[in-house]
Amino acid sequence: MVDRTAPSVRTSEPVPPWLEAIWQRLLDAHRHARLGQALLFSGPLGIGKRILAEHLAGMLLCVAPQADGRACGACADCRLLEAGNHPDRLLLEPAADAASGEIRAEQVRQLCARETLTPMRGSTKVLIIRPADAMNLFAANSLLKTLEEPADSTVWVLVTEHPQRLSQTIRSRCQQISMISPQLEQALPWLETRLETRLEPSAARQGSAGAKAPSGTRADAAAALPAQRAAHCLALAQGAPFRALALAETGALEQRRDLLDDLIGIAQGERDPLGVAHEWQRLELSAALAAMIDALIDSLRLGIDPAGARIIHLGARQALAALAGQIEAAAGHRFLRLLLQTRSAIDAPMNQQILFEALLVRWARLTRASA
Structure with missing residues (x-):
């Protein structure tokens, strides 16, 4: 649909460091x-392509941009942008x-x-x-x-994770801006x-008392929570900071921990794969498959590199290392x-119950083969 939906991005704020x-x-x-009239922003999910597109719209539509090109955030055009009512910024998404x-x-x-x-307002429109x-062939x-x-x-401004799905002719008409996942030293401090600022009130209160608490207490753990959570989420998100932020805010990190506990429990013979399959019926299929794929990849990596420099589930290193010897x-x-x-x-249409049963039974056989 074509609309003027509010971008949910404050274009007067700095762009993330890896996009500078x-x-x-x-x-x-x-x-x-020298700015092209058609730009193609491409890169992995969650690295900031949409953010950059909205900042560009802010720069082009703001009447008094800041010295570094960012929108001022105060003029009438910026207020219209923030409210999603600017007539010269239009967004097209799937209906x-x-x-x-x-x-x-x-x-x-x-x-x-x-x-x-x-x-309608200035000299430029941003589409x-x-x-x-997502455009079909006719579109x-x-x-x-x-x-x-x-x-x-x-x-x-065309935004995509899969530029290869666009025709070569369309790509050739665009100024292509390719982005990659940022380096850890850029993404991790930003995410932390x-x-x-999103700590649960109880954790924040415990952390505030950390100066008076002895080392190793719950207060220390609470104070360290943002750094640990950021590292875990970033690993799960394959280094994509905005995807990692979404994982932390939606509770997906806790769900992933529960799924990993289920998989480890099956591998250790403590959980019944058919029982777990029944419990997983409430899950999105994509979340369950992602958990199985990442757990298996981590185990295979630990079988080659016991140090686990590149594993995804940082908090389950010991349990996954034990699995590595069984696979x-x-x-x-x-x-x-x-x-x-x-x-x-x-x-594709599929029976999720039967699929989970088949995959989890096979997981059990795989991880118990050498036990």
């Missing part, structure tokens, strides 16, 4: 009139009622029709499509016609800072391939 170099390139291009999750040709044609109109790879062809001769007043490598990789194939077909 890209932001500076965009700023320099804008100041020297809420689209079961396929596609962006349809009709939606793109509606947006392209607006592209030809004169900006954002995300995820751009992509409709957009291509516009990208070949875009209006001078328009900047298109945000999690510190035969070739059988483990065959099961991993099956899990990955199952995840790739996640949208």
Whole structure:
């Protein structure tokens, strides 16, 4: 749908540290009139592509941007942006009622029709499509016609995790901005800072008393919580900071710990795989598959590197190391391939109960083979 939904991003705030170099390139291009009329932001989930797109919209629509290009946050245009009511910033996403999750040709044609109109407030319109790879073939062809001769007043921003799914012709019409997951030394302090402000009240109160409490007490544990939580979430999110932040805020980290406990319990013979399969019925299939895949990958990695420099479940190193000695490598990789194939077909109709039973029974056989 085409709308002016509030971006939920304060574009007057600094961009995340790992995006500063890209932001500076965009700023320099804008100041020297070299900014393309169509930009393609690509990269993994949760690294800030949407954030960067909204900051760019703020820079282009704000009437008094700051010295570093960020929106001022105070002018009428910035207030309209923050409220989601700016007439020159339009967002196109899959329709809420689209079961396929596609962006349809009709939606793109509606947006392209607006592209030809004169900006209502300033000299520029910003049109954002995300995820751009959700456009079906007809929608992509409709957009291509516009990208070949875009209006001078328009900047298109296409956001995607899968640029290869876009046609080569569309990609060639765009100035491509590729992003990668940030380095740990950039992402971890940023995530810790945000999690510190989201501590549960009880943990925060305990942490505030840490100066008077002896070392090793619960207060110390509470004070260390943000750093530990940030590291665990970042590992689970494969180094993607915004995905890690979402994991922490939605309780997904606690759910993952519960799932891992179930898997370890099955491996140790303490849990019945069929009973666990029944309990997992309330879960999203994607969450359960991700837990199994990550636990198996960690175990296989620990079988090769006991130090576990790259494992995902940092808090379960000891239990997973014990599993590593019980898993035969070739059988483990065959099961991993099956899990990955199952995840790739996640949208296909399937009986979730039977699937969980089959996978967890196989997990039990795999992890108990040498016990």
